[in-house]
Every structure is written in structure tokens, then in C-alpha cells.
Amino acid sequence: MTPAARGRPRSFDRGAALARAMETFWEHGYESTSMTALTSAMGINSPSLYAAFGSKEQLFREAVALYDATEGASVNRALTEEPTAHAAVATVLRENARAYTTAGRPSGCMIVLAATNCSEPNAAAQEYLAEWRRSGIEDLTRRLDQGVRDGELPAGTDASAVAHFYTAVLQGMSVQARDGASRADLERVADQAMTAWDAVTAQRRRSAPSPPPPTK
CATH class of the missing domain: 1.10.357.10 (Tetracycline Repressor, domain 2)
Known part of the structure; x- marks a missing residue:
């Protein structure tokens, strides 16, 4: 793999990742859910999570809104x-x-x-x-x-x-x-x-x- 390929942002389905985060927060609660648990459930790394959602709290807010909508x-x-x-x-x-x-x-x-x-x-x-x-x-x-x-x-x-x-x-x-x-x-x-x-x-x-x- 070339250096350029290694540095390229990992693509992922944001909606699917958010749905998996929603289920993780739902099952374990906000405070008990670690960033490691989130990245594992969402299938992304920490930089991708922060780039897409900003922070754990912002991700949680989006997950709650998704829960309400679904x-x-x-x-x-x-x-x-x-x-x-x-x-x-x-x-x-x-x-x-x-x-x-x-x-x-x-x-x-x-x-x-x-x-x-x-x-x-x-x-x-x-x-x-x-x-x-x-x-x-x-x-x-x-x-x-x-x-x-x-x-x-x-x-x-x-x-x-x-x-x-x-x-x-x-x-x-x-x-x-x-x-x-x-x-x-x-x-x-x-x-x-x-x-x-x-x-x-x-x-x-x-x-x-x-x-x-x-x-x-």
C-alpha cells in the first residue's frame, strides 16, 4: 500500500454506523459506553468517528434523534x-x-x-x-x-x-x-x-x- 493510500480517509456508511452506535448506547448507556466499544460496533476508527460526528456527546445526540425517528x-x-x-x-x-x-x-x-x-x-x-x-x-x-x-x-x-x-x-x-x-x-x-x-x-x-x- 502506498503512503497516499494509507493516508486516505476510510469510507463507511455513516447511517449504518450511526444505527450501530444507537444500539450500543441503548444497550449499555452513555457513560458505560467507551470509545473503543463505539468504534468496534461502528466498524470505524477513532479519527473517522471524530471527523464524522465531532465527539461522543454529539454522536449520542444524533443517536437519540435516530432512535426517536425510528x-x-x-x-x-x-x-x-x-x-x-x-x-x-x-x-x-x-x-x-x-x-x-x-x-x-x-x-x-x-x-x-x-x-x-x-x-x-x-x-x-x-x-x-x-x-x-x-x-x-x-x-x-x-x-x-x-x-x-x-x-x-x-x-x-x-x-x-x-x-x-x-x-x-x-x-x-x-x-x-x-x-x-x-x-x-x-x-x-x-x-x-x-x-x-x-x-x-x-x-x-x-x-x-x-x-x-x-x-x-
């Missing part, structure tokens, strides 16, 4: 295409019961599990996933608010509280999947959560507390 696509469709808020939430729960336990893929949800307890140098990655989780609650809240406007849910329903409740169910399902729960186990959780629908959506928004009376 693994999260069915959930996003449920929120926009199901005719009712009830159907949307039920579909989200059942779709995630399937997705969290798909054979040949890491279990659970990458956005829930991949950066939940990072050390200070990696706090930005932890906060990045926290932002994604908060965004998910906001998306669900908007869908529930639409249900109120459509007359499906009672006026005054605390859509934010309902969204937080069902997000907590989803996050618990993700942890259970990582612990070995089966699809059938998670589907039972989803079905039980939906039996609580009427009680959960009956909760009303809390009014702001009245200011204390002025002192004399």
Missing part, C-alpha cells in the same frame, strides 16, 4: 393519527410493550434508560435525555388537551397530570423490560393502566391558591 415513530403516529385521546394512549402503551421486548434489540427505552445517573462530566448527556422525556410529556399533554376540546374528556381535566401518570407507566414498563419482563407482562400492565382511564381523567386541574388576605 423506534419512536409508531408512538408519534399514535398521537397524531388515532381518533381519540383514549385510543392514542392505549396504542402508545401497547406499542411500547411490543417495542421494549422486541427480540434482537436492546430491551426497554433508550430515552428512559441510556443516561439516568451520570457523573458530573457527563451531566449534559443526562440533561439532554431529561429534555426528551419532558418533551414527551408535553406532546402527550397536547393530545389530551385536544381530547378536552373535542368533548371526549371532561372540561377541566388536568391533562398534564394525566400525561405524567401515563408517562410514569411507560417508564416503569421500560425498567421492567430491562429486568426481563415479557411482552405479555407489559401488555397486562398497559391494559391495567387503561382500566384506570376514567378515574385518572376525572381529576381536575387545581386552581391556584388564593393569596393570603392583606395584613392590617
